[in-house]
Amino acid sequence: xxxxxxxNLALAFSLLGLIPSLLNKRFEPFFTLxxxxxxxxxxxxxxxxxxxxxxxxxxxxxxxxxTALSAGxxxxxxxxxxxxxxxxNHQPPPDDEPSNEAPTAFAMLACWVVTIGAGRFLAYTHxxxxxxxxx
Amino acid sequence: xxxxxxxxxxxxxIFDFMHSPWGWPVVxxxxxxxxxxxxxxxxxxxxxxxxxxxxxxxxxxxxxVPVGVFGYAxxxxxxxxFLSSAPDQYLYNPAFQTKLGFMLLAGCNVLWFYTTCSTxxxxxxxxxxxxxxxxxIGAVSLLAWCAIIACGRLITYYRPPYHxxxxx
Numbered sequence: 001x002x003x004x005x006x007x008n009l010a011l012a013f014s015l016l017g018l019i020p021s022l023l024n025k026r027f028e029p030f031f032t033l034x035x036x037x038x039x040x041x042x043x044x045x046x047x048x049x050x051x052x053x054x055x056x057x058x059x060x061x062x063x064x065x066x067t068a069l070s071a072g073x074x075x076x077x078x079x080x081x082x083x084x085x086x087x088x089n090h091q092p093p094p095d096d097e098p099s100n101e102a103p104t105a106f107a108m109l110a111c112w113v114v115t116i117g118a119g120r121f122l123a124y125t126h127x128x129x130x131x132x133x134x135x
Numbered sequence: 136x137x138x139x140x141x142x143x144x145x146x147x148x149i150f151d152f153m154h155s156p157w158g159w160p161v162v163x164x165x166x167x168x169x170x171x172x173x174x175x176x177x178x179x180x181x182x183x184x185x186x187x188x189x190x191x192x193x194x195x196x197x198x199x200v201p202v203g204v205f206g207y208a209x210x211x212x213x214x215x216x217f218l219s220s221a222p223d224q225y226l227y228n229p230a231f232q233t234k235l236g237f238m239l240l241a242g243c244n245v246l247w248f249y250t251t252c253s254t255x256x257x258x259x260x261x262x263x264x265x266x267x268x269x270x271x272i273g274a275v276s277l278l279a280w281c282a283i284i285a286c287g288r289l290i291t292y293y294r295p296p297y298h299x300x301x302x303x
Contacts, residue, residue: 002167002284006175013175013202019195026190030179033187116171117164124160 001119003037005112008076015105023083031080038073054131061125065118072111075104137222144219153220166213170284172206175199178280184256184265184273193265194257227295234286241279248272 007030014022022030049056056062144150152158176199182188183196218225225231248256252269259265265273 002171002174003178005171006173006178009171009175010179010199013199018202019198020192022191026188029187030182033182112171113168116167117160120163120167121160124156 001037001041004034004041005116007031007034007037008072008108008112011076011079012105012108015101015108023079023086025083025087027083031076034076052129054128054133055126056122058128059122059126061118061121065115065122068111068114068118072108072115075108075111079104137226140219140222144216147219149216150220153216158220162213162216166210166217169206169209169213170287173203173210174280176203176206178277181273181276184269185277186264186270189264190261192261193259197253197257224294225290228290228293230286230289230293234283234290237279237282237286241276241283244272244275244279248276 011022013019141150144153153162176196180193180196180199180203183191183193248269252266252272256265256269264270
């Protein structure tokens with residue numbers, strides 16, 4: 001999770017112009033590693049959900065986390081696609097141009113801050129622990 | 136030590152805040168955010184030194200280091216809040232002690248980097264690989280931070296006095 005959020009934060013900072021844009025084909029290996037880490041999050045997340053289904057599914061914070069996480073990953077996917085289109089159209093990487101993608105960067109930051117916060121609050125806000133309570 | 140930390144926590148109001156309904160989860164969220172800032176900056180720089188993303192300028196990624204330092208400072212502050220609010224749960228916890236050991240390793244590694252090869256790495260051309268020593272520093276840094284994350288997660292499962300540890 002830290003790696004996924006970390007890579008997205010680095011991308012957001014580059015979109016904000018803190019460093020020259022990372023959105024070029026040289027960043028592709030980081031995207032590959034990022035999606036492997038997302039796979040790991042998915043597997044561990046499903047395992048936790050199977051272990052304590054009632055704890056997560058009865059807590060609204062779980063849905064907030066899931067929504068923010070999905071939105072964050074969709075933004076990353078969109079950025080990766082636009083980068084690939086740029087490469088396919090043979091446009092030069094905007095290495096030294098200040099980026100004008102501030103709204104996207106702020107949306108990314110918001111999504112990941114909410115994902116982290118909701119993830120931590122999950123442990124403190126559940127009202128049901130075991131599904132056996134309903135049987 | 137334990138009493139001194141508790142006294143500090145009470146005097147500064149940290150104890151009351153941490154034991155309010157919002158205290159612990161808010162500070163935990165900030166702690167994880169700080170960690171993500173570190174991984175997104177220092178971690179990406181380490182991977183670059185190890186050869187991932189050839190062509191990305193080292194000097195550009197190095198400009199993110201102050202963000203990583205901010206993340207580290209955030210973690211030190213929030214970590215101190217955890218420690219001073221429940222010192223007995225941390226001081227005698229083998230996972231916490233191991234985490235501190237890896238933090239020391241990561242700190243020494245950073246010093247090693249800045250005293251031996253930071254200037255050289257920043258001056259390295261975009262498509263050129265860094266020297267073996269810089270790669271070793273990058274690998275040690277990555278391993279140390281992975282271990283710090285793992286130990287951080289394990290703290291809650293090794294709370295004293297439920298688990299025996301040979302050095303407690």
